[in-house]
Amino acid sequence: MANKVFHVMYDDDQKLLDAATALVKQGIQVKDVFSPFPVHGLDPIIGVKRTRLAIASFMYATTGTLLAILGTWYFMIHDWPMNIGGKPNFTWIENAPAFVPVMFEFSVFCGAHGMAITYLLRNGTLPGMPASNPDPRTTDDKFVMEIVTEDNHAFSVTDLEEKIRATEVFELSIKDC
Amino acid sequence: MSQDKLQFQLPSQTKMWTTALMAIGGVSALLGWFADKTEHHQYWWAMLLISGFFFFAIALGILFFYALQYAAEVAWSALLKRLFEAIFSYIPYGLAVVVLVLLVGQFHGHHLYHWMDSSVYDPASENYDEVIAGKHAFFTPWFFWLRVVAYAAVFVGFARYFRKWSLQEDAIGGTEIHFKMYKKGATFLVLFAVFSSTMAWDWLMSIDTHWYSTMYGWYIFAGMWVTAMTMATLILVWLRGKGYYAMMTESHIHDMGKWMFAISMLWSYLWFCQYMLIWYSDIPEEITYFKERYDHYMVAMWVIFFVNFAVPFYSLIARDAKRNTKYLTRVGVIILIGHFADLYLAVIPGTIHGHLLWGFGEGHHASFGWWFEIGMLLGFLGLFLRVVLTTLTKAPLVPKNHPFLQESENHHI
Numbered sequence: 001m002a003n004k005v006f007h008v009m010y011d012d013d014q015k016l017l018d019a020a021t022a023l024v025k026q027g028i029q030v031k032d033v034f035s036p037f038p039v040h041g042l043d044p045i046i047g048v049k050r051t052r053l054a055i056a057s058f059m060y061a062t063t064g065t066l067l068a069i070l071g072t073w074y075f076m077i078h079d080w081p082m083n084i085g086g087k088p089n090f091t092w093i094e095n096a097p098a099f100v101p102v103m104f105e106f107s108v109f110c111g112a113h114g115m116a117i118t119y120l121l122r123n124g125t126l127p128g129m130p131a132s133n134p135d136p137r138t139t140d141d142k143f144v145m146e147i148v149t150e151d152n153h154a155f156s157v158t159d160l161e162e163k164i165r166a167t168e169v170f171e172l173s174i175k176d177c
Numbered sequence: 178m179s180q181d182k183l184q185f186q187l188p189s190q191t192k193m194w195t196t197a198l199m200a201i202g203g204v205s206a207l208l209g210w211f212a213d214k215t216e217h218h219q220y221w222w223a224m225l226l227i228s229g230f231f232f233f234a235i236a237l238g239i240l241f242f243y244a245l246q247y248a249a250e251v252a253w254s255a256l257l258k259r260l261f262e263a264i265f266s267y268i269p270y271g272l273a274v275v276v277l278v279l280l281v282g283q284f285h286g287h288h289l290y291h292w293m294d295s296s297v298y299d300p301a302s303e304n305y306d307e308v309i310a311g312k313h314a315f316f317t318p319w320f321f322w323l324r325v326v327a328y329a330a331v332f333v334g335f336a337r338y339f340r341k342w343s344l345q346e347d348a349i350g351g352t353e354i355h356f357k358m359y360k361k362g363a364t365f366l367v368l369f370a371v372f373s374s375t376m377a378w379d380w381l382m383s384i385d386t387h388w389y390s391t392m393y394g395w396y397i398f399a400g401m402w403v404t405a406m407t408m409a410t411l412i413l414v415w416l417r418g419k420g421y422y423a424m425m426t427e428s429h430i431h432d433m434g435k436w437m438f439a440i441s442m443l444w445s446y447l448w449f450c451q452y453m454l455i456w457y458s459d460i461p462e463e464i465t466y467f468k469e470r471y472d473h474y475m476v477a478m479w480v481i482f483f484v485n486f487a488v489p490f491y492s493l494i495a496r497d498a499k500r501n502t503k504y505l506t507r508v509g510v511i512i513l514i515g516h517f518a519d520l521y522l523a524v525i526p527g528t529i530h531g532h533l534l535w536g537f538g539e540g541h542h543a544s545f546g547w548w549f550e551i552g553m554l555l556g557f558l559g560l561f562l563r564v565v566l567t568t569l570t571k572a573p574l575v576p577k578n579h580p581f582l583q584e585s586e587n588h589h590i
Contacts (some may be wrong), residue, residue: 041589058494085457097453 002176004157006147007134008164009171013039016143019167020045026163029151034138053122057115064110065103072099134173142170148177182421185569195563202556209549215529222287223528224550226278227520228557230380231404233271234397234520235561238405240265240336241369247362253432255585256425257413258576259569262343264409265336266568267561272329274557275380279325283318289528291386292316308387316383324379328372335365343576350578373398384527388466392451397523399444404516406436407509412565414502421574427500428590434499441489441512448482469526481522485515517554 010016016039020030030046033039042048073092076082076099081089088094120126138144147164149157157174164172206225213221243261246254254261282290291297296304298313314320339358346354374394382393390396410433416422455463470478492508493499576582 054496085459087457097449097456100449100453 004149005175005177006145006160006164007173007175008145008147008167008169009135009137009173010143010145010168011141011170012168013037013143015168015170016145017042017045019164019169020145022167023147023163027154028147028160028163030145031148031151032146034133034135034144034146036139036141036143039143053115053119056118057111060114060118061107061111063114064107067110068099068103068106071106072102182423183573183575185416185421185566185574187566187570188419191566192563195559195566198555198559199563200556200559201552202559205549205552205556209552212549217287219287219289220525220529222278222281222289223524224553225274226289226380227517227524228553229271229274229278231517231520231554232267232557232561233275234401235405235408236265236267236271237332237373238401239409240268240332240339241366241373241402242405242409243339244335244362244365244369247358248366250359250581252581252584253429253588255579255581256422256429256575257409258343258579259572259574260409260413260416262340262572263565263569264405264412266340267564268332268336270560270564272332276325276329279380283322289524290383292383306386312386321379324375328376331365331368331372335361344572346579347573347577352580355580373401381523384524385466385469386527387462390451390455390463390466392447392454396444396447396451399440399447400516400519403437403440403444404513406433406440407512409433410437411506411509411513412562414506416574417502424575424586426588428588429585430502430505431496431499431590432588434493434505437505437509437512438489438493438499441485441493444516445482445486445490448486466527469530470522473530474522474526477518477522481515481518484511485519488512488515521550 008019010019013035016033016035020033020042023030024045024047033042033046035042043050069092072095076095077089077092083089084098087098092099117126124132133139133144134146135142135144147160149155149160152160155163161172161174206221209224210218210221213219215221239261243258243265245251246258246261278287278289281287282293285293288294291306292309292312293316294304296302297306297309299305300310309316338361342354342358342361377394377397378389381397382389410430413422413425413433414430417425452467455467488511489508492504498504498508579585
């Protein structure tokens with residue numbers, strides 16, 4: 001039997017949440033959900049793991065801080081000592097307060113850009129990447145839940161379809177995959 | 178929601194240890210008075226100002242936060258309303274201590290406030306101080322005391338009326354009182370915006386009379402706000418440990434943790450801005466404040482800055498840290514101690530300059546380790562907690578007719 005993929009469309013986020021709760025309760029595994037906005041409370045229902053994006057962002061920002069320290073030391077102290085306002089310019093530490101704004105800004109810069117690029121890469125949504133959502137209406141006002149038979153061997157295709165149709169479905173498409 | 182836990186009862190054990198703390202404070206104050214060898218017991222009065230202002234600032238910070246919740250129509254914190262009311266009920270007590278210090282200063286019982294000596298304005302006197310004389314209009318006794326009365330009237334008045342209306346809302350219901358408090362909350366914020374700064378100038382910045390900084394009011398305000406949020410979180414965690422506020426979820430704790438984290442960063446930002454601008458421009462009239470601290474308290478100054486900045490930053494940045502009450506309590510205690518030390522360093526160098534010997538040895542301030550300072554802190558902590566917890570017993574823990582109550586109960590992040 002060929003594997004099949006169900007694309008179950010809902011027209012309201014609450015209906016989607018109710019359907020996901022009901023299906024998961026019956027032991028059906030939801031592969032993914034495509035929605036125009038983050039649906040509050042959906043992740044724990046369909047078993048999406050907590051994102052590690054925050055940890056990545058922290059590491060990017062720390063890298064930024066270290067790079068800024070290295071940069072300020074190299075440009076302002078080591079390579080070409082700068083005398084600004086008569087401040088001592090022989091050691092980095094004596095000048096540190098003046099470098100703090102740069103360190104702060106560069107940490108934020110690296111943290112924010114690193115996080116945004118990681119996010120786009122991980123989602124496969126960098127500019128120019130092919131769209132992977134099953135229906136363009138999920139970028140407007142519809143929600144699509146993807147369920148594949150591969151994850152749900154305990155159920156037959158007709159059984160799955162019956163259970164899915166029991167929720168408040170807006171549109172259902174079943175394809176081979 | 179179980180009905181029996183909606184009314185807070187003060188456990189006799191708590192009564193005992195708050196009384197014990199107050200007794201420790203009383204004994205330390207008494208012994209400290211005799212052990213203090215500074216002129217006019219300067220150090221003793223400075224310590225009274227620090228401990229008095231620290232807890233007054235916590236109560237005032239919560240009053241500000243309470244008004245902010247109304248003005249910004251915040252829903253998640255509606256469940257916590259009674260706790261905030263209990264905390265700001267301490268305002269009159271804290272204010273009384275500060276005003277006592279000011280009054281004694283005005284009648285020359287001590288010289289914390291150099292400008293209270295009228296001879297510094299007199300060109301014929303040998304005490305004449307040109308810089309202070311230039312600020313005479315601002316420091317004229319009638320104007321100064323007018324300001325004190327205005328602060329007291331606004332802070333105590335708003336605190337009393339907020340509490341009164343809140344209890345009225347329980348009895349009457351409807352949304353009329355809510356909208357009244359929304360308007361009064363916004364009015365309070367306008368007054369507080371001015372008074373929080375001028376109050377900091379009057380009572381703290383004026384100790385270093387020759388110096389001024391436009392960041393100072395904000396810096397004191399940020400310290401006030403972060404200690405207020407931290408203290409509220411600690412009391413909340415304690416109450417939850419006793420079985421109260423069971424309807425609250427981790428999300429509420431998480432939000433309180435976010436405030437502790439965020440306002441610690443605000444404080445660090447303001448502290449550093451004030452420091453860096455003065456360090457960079459290096460003008461004699463501006464650096465006096467930091468010169469005093471650099472000469473005698475340099476290690477303490479940097480340790481306090483890094484504790485108050487780095488500890489909350491690294492330990493509260495993670496989501497799980499803000500949802501773990503045990504962890505949050507430990508960090509909260511460090512924040513409170515850090516900010517007490519910060520207030521200490523804002524007051525002490527201007528009052529006794531380099532005469533403080535760190536904890537031991539022969540000095541002008543005598544050799545009494547740290548028991549006096551810690552005793553004063555504990556004594557006022559006991560008084561503060563006793564007043565707050567006693568007020569908490571006087572009304573149900575959760576308001577009845579607050580329009581945002583349900584939203585607060587369903588708060589989820």
